[in-house]
Amino acid sequence: MTTTPTIDSLRTVCEGRVHLPGDPGYDAARLAWNLLVDQRPAAVAVPHTVDEVADVVRAAAAAGLRVAPQSTGHAAAPLNESDLSGVVIVRLSELTGVSIDPEAGTARVVGGTLWADVVAAAAPYGRTAMHGSAGDVSVIGYLLGGGLSFYGRRHGVAANSVRAVEVVTADGSLVRASATEHPDLFWALRGGGGNLGVVVAMEIELLPYAEVFAGMLLWDRERSPEVVRAWAAWTREVPDSVTTSLRLMSFPPLPDLPPFLSGRQIVVIDGAVLEDDDRAAELLAPLRALAPEMDTFGRIPSTGLVAVHMDPPAPVPSVGQHLVVGELTEDAVVALLGEAGPGSTTSLMFAELRHLGGALAHPVEGGGVLTSVAGDYALLGVAMAPFPEAAAQGRADAAALCAAMAPYATGTHVLTFCETRGDLATVYGEGWERLRAVRAEVDPDGVFLANHTIA
Template structure:
């Protein structure tokens, strides 16, 4: 039973009920939780469901802002009883599917982070941002496996894989999860770990919100002794030389250094240095887990390419977010595409230069290559659903544009994807999927075939009505065979 018709019918009845905040549905929901409950007529409703990327807009029937895990359990139990879909949001950075109908749980009030420096473990609540984890860990000389942006929700980032500047040395953030507290579709609170509910522990680390609401997690931390890094921007002939030299240079780097290469068309804005305004630049970022002298030596071949803007240098770990320097807000809708490349050979480089290089016509935004390999290529010590570990690079495009230009921007993105098709593996990583990747075949591409089959069967076992489907949905599948061991 997929539950689609019953969910839609339940959503319609809830919508009728929610028109009057004094009705039975509203009364039951408000009496079930201690936190805030909002309906479309209530002040603050829009602010509570607004996300980072306005390309996706929610229209839920109700929003719950829980005070604790008990509120989440009560909300899920009521949603299950009424056949309403449940969506989950923390910071709003990972929005892909619109929460149309049903109940949106906004976990932003659950933001606590505690560090055990002896065990090197962080306990992170559902609404905490990665910045809060980084700052708390840094106070003890420790580091989390954070991403390029520190403003994203720590739980969503980690459970979607978690790829960042420490990745080639330490692997995916999901590989470092020790335990998870999960509210199931039936409203039970389960402790997941390598020794408890092992099937769900495997599935949630990669399957994200398909199996319930994560109220908190425990993640392993690593010692951070030294960090060297930054970003450099190259223009014109220097940009061309950097792009052509990058593949061979990156292939010789030690695992302690993780790099990205991006084509960026920057806006004509006062926050952008004048030489970069309205131009296509190539940005090289690097994070090296070592000293400044060795970092400079490793970077020397790229510095020889020619004039550049930006800087590299020693950084305290809590400043690691300045390497990518992602914007805190998205003022316009942002349209994204992603894929994985086997490697960067000469043909792939030429296609990139032709369609994304300094002489190409691009919409504002970024076309980025993230270097993989190293620890990212090795299996996790405790297996999870993050696969496709044989890829050499991740390709990610993000282009902001007004809604009336969406079709044009998506067409340019598709042109690049088509040109690179011979070099793409056909796979993706869960964290980088967007609203363009909601179709079942796109969701399947985020996992290996064996992993997707196992996830679908676990979904059938744990969420047969597909209560948690406002996401990159793993639809309930066949359970005639036992779930395979990864």
């Protein structure tokens, strides 16, 4: 007579680095970067090798448990919308590493490696990569969701830079997917999130920038009516070499914050201009003519671009909501300012617009399921939520921002900005049915649970 393995069988894998509820290491291991997310899975496994990843997947599946890959937990909120009591989180934070091939201009990035580490490793070779605004987001979690970079309007969706993916699939085998190996799986992995397996490595193409013209412009929020209107007009005209974001921001008076932020309400434009200094200055002139209180734009080592957006340097509790909008008409600007402009009492720490278009809008021949992004701007409202009432207020204010901007929405979404689960057909568009078919083929029993689930 055979018996079905129980969850205790997991204790035999990962040399004991599997933490079950009640174990001393469980609470530390289940912590997500978003500290608001109180995820309570059946177990958290922390593999150090690819073989250990495969062992966890096989042991979990044999015990009737599902597997949720997680690197940092930046995007843990949608995952936690599922009941995790039958789910093993595979935390990739201790399976990391990056190696650069200077001849090929590529990097091989392992498991849960962070963008900051890849950017630092590429810098000695005069190169950088299609990272996002924060250095502590994982490379693989971001690229599996597409990825919006300050290099995006020139170089497109970051997932287009992926050349090969090594993934542990539902039966525990290690599969390499590329343009010539398992091409359907390769297509699906470039945007299909953690639905297809635990990704243990990716090969990515690097960018040839040792330095970049980048920085931020800052005004008091009282100036936001003219600044937002100027940015709306400017972003209609700038070439693809310019990728920027505009944020209406509010900071509480905190001693840890620099004085230009503490207790302030401000409007900030930041990003990168991939031009020589003279041309960059010429392009920025209309914004600089508005006499910003701070102007840090200049040529910096490309390693510095992960700091320009001033994302939190450590885990925080936050809530947010997102949609994509089309042209910023006068009505759309008025709606935005009504929610987050002068006099607003919103609890949002920021209401942000990221400029899309340019190469981001163009599907790439041989690209993956998320090879382009439709729409002109990605809107994001985020509030800090250190206690439950703040979370409730933040959700309400983020929802109010999105409701006010809904008349200008395109109906599409950027997967990496989705803080809650939604209608994934609006993210994937034409690729949705093919993606579901690939998922059904590689994971017929639904072993893997991603934060955004393809079923």
